[in-house]
Amino acid sequence: MTSEKNRIITIANQKGGVGKTTTAINLATALAAIGERVLIIDLDPQGNASTGLGIGRRERKLSSYDILVGANTVAEAALQTAVPNLAIIPSTLDLLGLEMEIAQQADRVFRLKTALSADDARSYNYVLLDCPPSFNLLTMNAMAAAHSVLVPLQCEFFALEGLSQLLETINQVRRSVNPSLDIQGIVLTMFDARNNLAQQVVNDVRTHLGEKVYHTLIPRNVRVSEAPSYGKPAILYDLKCAGSQAYLQLASEVIQRERQRKAAA
Ligand SMILES: Nc1ncnc2c1ncn2[C@@H]1O[C@H](COP(=O)(O)OP(=O)(O)O)[C@@H](O)[C@H]1O
Ligand SMILES: [Mg+2]
Numbered sequence: 204m205t206s207e208k209n210r211i212i213t214i215a216n217q218k219g220g221v222g223k224t225t226t227a228i229n230l231a232t233a234l235a236a237i238g239e240r241v242l243i244i245d246l247d248p249q250g251n252a253s254t255g256l257g258i259g260r261r262e263r264k265l266s267s268y269d270i271l272v273g274a275n276t277v278a279e280a281a282l283q284t285a286v287p288n289l290a291i292i293p294s295t296l297d298l299l300g301l302e303m304e305i306a307q308q309a310d311r312v313f314r315l316k317t318a319l320s321a322d323d324a325r326s327y328n329y330v331l332l333d334c335p336p337s338f339n340l341l342t343m344n345a346m347a348a349a350h351s352v353l354v355p356l357q358c359e360f361f362a363l364e365g366l367s368q369l370l371e372t373i374n375q376v377r378r379s380v381n382p383s384l385d386i387q388g389i390v391l392t393m394f395d396a397r398n399n400l401a402q403q404v405v406n407d408v409r410t411h412l413g414e415k416v417y418h419t420l421i422p423r424n425v426r427v428s429e430a431p432s433y434g435k436p437a438i439l440y441d442l443k444c445a446g447s448q449a450y451l452q453l454a455s456e457v458i459q460r461e462r463q464r465k466a467a468a
Contacts (some may be wrong), residue, residue: 206299208325209324209325209326209327209328209329209330210328210329210350210351210461211319211329211330211332211348211349211350211351212329212330212332212349212350212351212352212353212387212457213331213332213333213334213342213345213346213348213349213351213352213353214226214230214331214332214334214352214353214354214355215332215334215342215345215346215352215353215354215369216306216332216334216336216338216354216355216356216365216369217337217338217342217368217369217372218336218357219336219356220336220357220364220400221355221356221357221392222335222355222357222390222392222393222421223333223334224247224251224252224333225253225255225355225392225431225437226257226334226353226355226392226425226450227243227331227333228243228252228256228261228332228422228431228436228437228446229383229427229436229437229438229446229450230329230331230353230450230452230453230454230457231243231289231329231436231456232286232436232438232439232450233328233450233451233453233455234328234440234454234458235286235287235288235289236286236288236438236451237454237458238288239288239328239329240288240328240329241288241289241290241327241328241329241330241331242277242281242289242290242291242292242324242327242329242331243289243290243291243292243329243330243332243333243355244267244270244291244292244310244315244330244331244332244333245266245267245292245293245294246267246294246298246315246332246333246334246335246339246342246344246345246376247294247298247333247334247335247336248294248295248296248297248298248299248332248335248406249294249335250263250293250296251333251431252291252293252294252333253291253293253294254434255361255430255431255433255434255435255436256285256286256289256434256435256436257284257285257433257434257435258282258284258291258293258434258464260268260295262282262293263293263294263295264266265279265280265292265294266280266292266293266294266295266297266298267280267293267294267298268294268295268297268298268301270292270303270314270315270318271298271301271314271315271341271344272304272305272314273299273314273317273318276321276324276395277292277318277319277321277323277324278323278324278428281387283324285434285435285439286436286439287368289328292452298324300343301338301340301341301366302339302341305340306340306426311340311344312340312343312344312347312380313328313348314343314344314349315332315344315345315347315348316344316347319348323327327432332345332348332349338372338452343376343380346372346373346380346381346384346395347376347381348381349384349454350383350384350385351384351385351386351387352384352385352386352387353374353387353388353389353390353457354366354369354386354388354390355389355390355391355392355421356389356390356391356408357391357392357393358391358392358393358394358398358401358405358420359393359400359401359404360396360400360404362391362404362407362408363407363408374453380419383458384465386415387457387460388415388416388417388456388457388460389399389408389415389416389417390416390417390419390421390453391404391408391416391417391420391421392404392421392438393421393422393423394420394421394422394423395422395423396422405420414431417453417457418456419449419452419453419456420449421446421449421450421453422445422446422449424437424446424449425444426440426441426444426446426447427444427446427447437450438450438451
């Protein structure tokens with residue numbers, strides 16, 4: 204049983220550019236700031252979470268690839284970031300070859316779950332998995348290993364398109380590899396109050412998905428988009444900006460939901 208030791212949350216949406224990585228970095232930083240021990244695992248070969256947390260290519264001696272192939276443990280691959288309490292297992296382009304390498308193996312979907320069930324991984328309070336923008340083997344490993352999924356949805360006209368496919372995938376995962384996979388919540392990102400359509404999208408999403416949608420709206424905020432180029436979470440780059448404040452609020456909602464779940468268990 205790993206369930207009460209830590210919480211593994213996968214941040215997933217098969218669309219690119221919806222705010223997965225930004226959410227992983229800033230939610231992780233907000234959780235770390237209130238004293239939780241947090242680990243991000245970068246599962247996207249593009250490595251944006253690694254770059255955004257200031258981990259340069261040369262520092263990536265060990266990566267998520269190494270834990271997925273079973274060559275190294277989580278403790279060996281985790282790097283401390285500049286944020287106290289926040290570690291990351293970075294990604295490298297090796298991940299691109301992983302699918303081919305392990306495609307024939309019976310446990311190919313459970314590689315991450317196995318790595319995360321070791322004691323060293325369970326010392327983190329939260330493990331956030333930053334997924335690539337597709338339903339590939341990496342995303343499936345994340346969904347098989349996670350307790351819950353957090354879905355970023357960009358406030359745009361096509362926000363709901365693709366979501367039904369994602370929800371269906373989550374159901375398939377429940378039927379096959381991870382029956383207890385929960386939806387932590389759906390977070391609306393890049394909300395632009397000046398765009399008339401945005402409020403309509405928010406209303407539509409709330410109507411369709413109700414309680415699953417967090418109250419927190421992440422605004423479109425230029426400080427949030429600048430921060431990664433300094434290798435810093437927005438919360439460190441500019442704590443006062445609206446985007447950072449929204450991510451702090453999101454973290455308290457995430458924790459609140461975890462408390463409610465524990466109380467109900
Ligand atoms: N709240 C925001 N305000 C402004 N820009 C944002 C915000 N969230 C994300 N971005 C920018 O949008 C782009 C895509 O975000 P990212 O988190 O990388 O998405 P994904 O991981 O889903 O591909 C990035 O350039 C990022 O800096
Ligand atoms: Mg990303």
